[in-house]
Amino acid sequence: MAKQPNITASATEEQVLYANLLNKGMGVGLVLLFVTFGLYVFGILEPVIPLDEIASYWRQNAHDYLVQMNKDYLHWDHLPLGWAWAMLLTKGDFLNFLPIAILSGVTIMCYGAIVPGLFRRGDKAYAIMAIAEVVILSAAASGFLAVGH
Amino acid sequence: MFKQLSGKIGGVSAFLFCLLIANPILVLASEHAAATAAAPAMPADDRAWWMWPIILLVVTFVMGILAVLGGVGGGVLFVPIISGFFPFHLDFVRGAGLLVALSGALAAGPGLLKANLASLRLAIPVALIASTMAIVGAMVGLALPTNIVQISLGAVILGICALMLTAKKSTIPDVKKADNLSSALRIVGVYTDQGETINWKIHRTIPGLFTFIIIGFMAGMFGLGAGWANVPVLNLMMGAPLKISVATSKFLLSITDTSAAWIYLNKGCVIPMMVVPSLIGIMLGSFVGVRLLKIAKPTFIRWMVIGILAFAGVKALTKGLGISLF
Numbered sequence: 001m002a003k004q005p006n007i008t009a010s011a012t013e014e015q016v017l018y019a020n021l022l023n024k025g026m027g028v029g030l031v032l033l034f035v036t037f038g039l040y041v042f043g044i045l046e047p048v049i050p051l052d053e054i055a056s057y058w059r060q061n062a063h064d065y066l067v068q069m070n071k072d073y074l075h076w077d078h079l080p081l082g083w084a085w086a087m088l089l090t091k092g093d094f095l096n097f098l099p100i101a102i103l104s105g106v107t108i109m110c111y112g113a114i115v116p117g118l119f120r121r122g123d124k125a126y127a128i129m130a131i132a133e134v135v136i137l138s139a140a141a142s143g144f145l146a147v148g149h
Numbered sequence: 150m151f152k153q154l155s156g157k158i159g160g161v162s163a164f165l166f167c168l169l170i171a172n173p174i175l176v177l178a179s180e181h182a183a184a185t186a187a188a189p190a191m192p193a194d195d196r197a198w199w200m201w202p203i204i205l206l207v208v209t210f211v212m213g214i215l216a217v218l219g220g221v222g223g224g225v226l227f228v229p230i231i232s233g234f235f236p237f238h239l240d241f242v243r244g245a246g247l248l249v250a251l252s253g254a255l256a257a258g259p260g261l262l263k264a265n266l267a268s269l270r271l272a273i274p275v276a277l278i279a280s281t282m283a284i285v286g287a288m289v290g291l292a293l294p295t296n297i298v299q300i301s302l303g304a305v306i307l308g309i310c311a312l313m314l315t316a317k318k319s320t321i322p323d324v325k326k327a328d329n330l331s332s333a334l335r336i337v338g339v340y341t342d343q344g345e346t347i348n349w350k351i352h353r354t355i356p357g358l359f360t361f362i363i364i365g366f367m368a369g370m371f372g373l374g375a376g377w378a379n380v381p382v383l384n385l386m387m388g389a390p391l392k393i394s395v396a397t398s399k400f401l402l403s404i405t406d407t408s409a410a411w412i413y414l415n416k417g418c419v420i421p422m423m424v425v426p427s428l429i430g431i432m433l434g435s436f437v438g439v440r441l442l443k444i445a446k447p448t449f450i451r452w453m454v455i456g457i458l459a460f461a462g463v464k465a466l467t468k469g470l471g472i473s474l475f
Contacts, residue, residue, distance in 0.1 A: 007335075007337055007338065007339055007348075008339060009265060009339045009340055009341050009346060010265060011262060011263050011264070011265040012269065012270075014269055015262045015263070015265065015267075015269045016262070016263060018262055018269060019258065019259040019260075019262035019263045020259070022255060022258050022259045022262070022403070023259035025255075026252075026255040026256060026258075026259070029255075030252075033425060033428070037421065037425045040421065040422075041199070041202070041422075051198045051199075051422075052197075052198045053198075054198060054420070054422050055196065055198055055201060055236075057420075058236070058237045058238060058241055058420055058422075058423065059236055059237070059238055060238055061238050061239075061240050061295060062238070062240040062241065062244075062291070062416055062417045062418040063417075065238075065240075065241075065417065066417045079417070080417065081415060081416065081417055082415045083415070093421055093422070096421035096424075096425065097414070097419070097421070100248065100414065100419065100421070100424065101414070103248070103251065103252060103255060104248075104251065104407055104410050104411055104414065105407075106255065107403055107404055107407045108407075114269075125333075125334060126270070126273055126334075129273050129274060129277050130273060132277055133273070133276060133277055133280065133404070136277070136280055136281055136284070136408060137280065137404075137407060137408055137411070139284075140280075140284050140407075140408045140409075140411035140412055141411045141415075143415040145284060145288065145412060145415075146288070146411075146412045146415035146416045
């Protein structure tokens, strides 16, 4: 059974820690998103797909979109799946994936941060659930589930 | 009166931001060129490229306002409306929808956690199940033919309309005794509401957790936010007070949608030109909506939102079935 936490109207230590990290991560992600999007739409960083061509690509499904983009512009041996966007950070459109990844990843960081405190308080059930969540979210983030390699 | 309204809705900040996004018009309008030599196989869109992000920004801004006033999440409006009436493929709309819902949850989460309205103890076990199933839902949704997903989406949206019409809410449910699982996990809490201290506990934990299997799956498959389902389950089934249910649901989205968003991201279903204006529009709209809440009539707005969703649901169904009604 979980060690009895003090139940008060105030947020627990874990909640405050989680909230503070979530706030910081979200702030960094959003500010960066505005910056990278500005670099993209103002043409400061050249995108993979030219701005006036992008509308021709988004009518098809994701697979055909990647095939077409690769055929027209990238000319890679493989499709840009998984974390392949990390190799295209010098391109205006793909640079936006960085803050998107930060916003998507901040939750993993928050869960990881609360684990030590949960163990310290003997709250083993919640510590194990938090670790399980980190594993699940990391598996999703890794690209292995989506891409298979 | 107009000045007062502008002041209240923060019109200046919204207008300035629209100008920021519209700036490319001035820079690039004179440089609009014909299609390049390496023309893609898909037919070129004749409209200037900047039209779509501006249209998205405006539409999602209005959506953000309606979502707050109508008491629904931005995600549940985004996917059916954008997929029904815009030329974007459903894969990208779902990817964008998840990121839009995620961003809203990330923005609201810290405040709700610190105010002890979102309960981490309630959220952690629920999120474990919902986020796992969201991954499965995303993978299944991306593997199925688009028309099947479109038809299913239409049916789900119409089901959500029915739920919104019929579901009751219980401000403080009568939970006589916490069940064994919630007692073992100490899923209890205290919050203050208008000076009154309210102790809460939950029951029917196992049936509730099983329901989140379905909720998580649907959230991942359709790119919807799942708040429409989280709240009734937490409130009516498990007995959490309404404020705790709404706040915890909002926080839960940041976990459930994270897991599904990664699948869509890794599968290439994210186009920044769609995601960023949508995200900005929804967040600005939510900001304005909160301020309008004091003067708007939420009941009328809620009926309007249900009407819009029903229309979008029928549109999704007919689109999936290949019928052209409107």
